[in-house]
Amino acid sequence: MTTIGIIGAGNIGSTVAKLAIDGGHEVVIANSRGPETLADLIEQLGPRARAATATEAAEAAELAVVTVPLKALADLPAKQLAGKVVMDTLNYYPERDGQVAALDEETTTTSEMVQAHLAESHVVKTFNNIFFKHLATMARPDSDPERTTLIIAGDEMPAKRTVAEFLDSIGYDTFDGGTLEESWRFQRDTAAYVGTYVEGDDWEHPIAADADRIRAKLAESKRYRDM
Numbered sequence: 001m002t003t004i005g006i007i008g009a010g011n012i013g014s015t016v017a018k019l020a021i022d023g024g025h026e027v028v029i030a031n032s033r034g035p036e037t038l039a040d041l042i043e044q045l046g047p048r049a050r051a052a053t054a055t056e057a058a059e060a061a062e063l064a065v066v067t068v069p070l071k072a073l074a075d076l077p078a079k080q081l082a083g084k085v086v087m088d089t090l091n092y093y094p095e096r097d098g099q100v101a102a103l104d105e106e107t108t109t110t111s112e113m114v115q116a117h118l119a120e121s122h123v124v125k126t127f128n129n130i131f132f133k134h135l136a137t138m139a140r141p142d143s144d145p146e147r148t149t150l151i152i153a154g155d156e157m158p159a160k161r162t163v164a165e166f167l168d169s170i171g172y173d174t175f176d177g178g179t180l181e182e183s184w185r186f187q188r189d190t191a192a193y194v195g196t197y198v199e200g201d202d203w204e205h206p207i208a209a210d211a212d213r214i215r216a217k218l219a220e221s222k223r224y225r226d227m
């Protein structure tokens with residue numbers, strides 16, 4: 001059992017919290033409005049979950065998840081997350097987050113920006129390319145032939161192994177998609193984004209992805225300037 005500190009309690013944060021509880025872990029979860037606003041979620045999650053401030057969730061985390069809009073990146077408590085493995089779900093939506101020149105020019109990736117802010121953490125891009133409802137419903141036991149695979153990226157193998165172990169505990173296999181620099185291949189709107197789990201427009205029936213499918217999708221991904 002691991003204490004998972006989750007900053008962001010929206011679609012993805014609450015979904016990961018539920019999966020973590022079902023996987024036997026403890027959860028400390030935060031949003032921007034304060035722990036008292038998370039009472040309903042905590043009631044649903046049960047006694048192994050508690051609400052906290054973002055700073056407290058970071059402090060309590062043995063393993064952390066940051067899952068807020070990219071525009072809130074600067075608020076993430078770097079000091080309390082130092083030395084920890086941090087799963088980063090952030091995507092860049094300019095209409096929500098504002099224009100970010102380095103992302104528009106593709107001179108960096110969102111996860112490199114997260115790593116730059118959380119300079120002393122071990123950032124692993126995780127969960128960013130799967131729709132939260134699919135993440136909630138596609139978890140399967142290890143032995144299930146329909147188990148699906150999630151793509152991660154990061155610059156440090158030990159941190160990636162830690163994340164793969166956690167994903168296994170919540171019902172997913174892992175595909176190593178390379179470094180944070182290479183993670184543009186599954187950023188927003190690439191072939192390997194949500195299309196890894198969705199065929200055409202059929203969002204009602206997500207499909208399990210294996211390593212071969214993921215490899216093909218990553219190979220198909222293009223830079224925005226070449227789309």
Ligand SMILES: NC(=O)C1=CN([C@@H]2O[C@H](COP(=O)(O)OP(=O)(O)OC[C@H]3O[C@@H](n4cnc5c(N)ncnc54)[C@H](OP(=O)(O)O)[C@@H]3O)[C@@H](O)[C@H]2O)C=CC1
Nearest residue numbers: 008009010011012031032033067072075090091128131132
């Ligand atoms: N929706 C999806 O299917 C997926 C989303 N993503 C990405 O993951 C991130 C989260 O997405 P999603 O869960 O949909 O977003 P939501 O809008 O549903 O939730 C965002 C959460 O972040 C919290 N938050 C915002 N600002 C801060 C802050 N400064 N400090 C602490 N908490 C804060 C919000 O708290 P409050 O409500 O109190 O403001 C809320 O709990 C985004 O970057 C998104 O692009 C990745 C994969 C899939």
Ligand SMILES: O=C(O)[C@@H]1CCC=N1
Nearest residue numbers: 091128129130131194
């Ligand atoms: O970041 C998001 O909000 C989107 C939705 C599906 C995957 N990511």
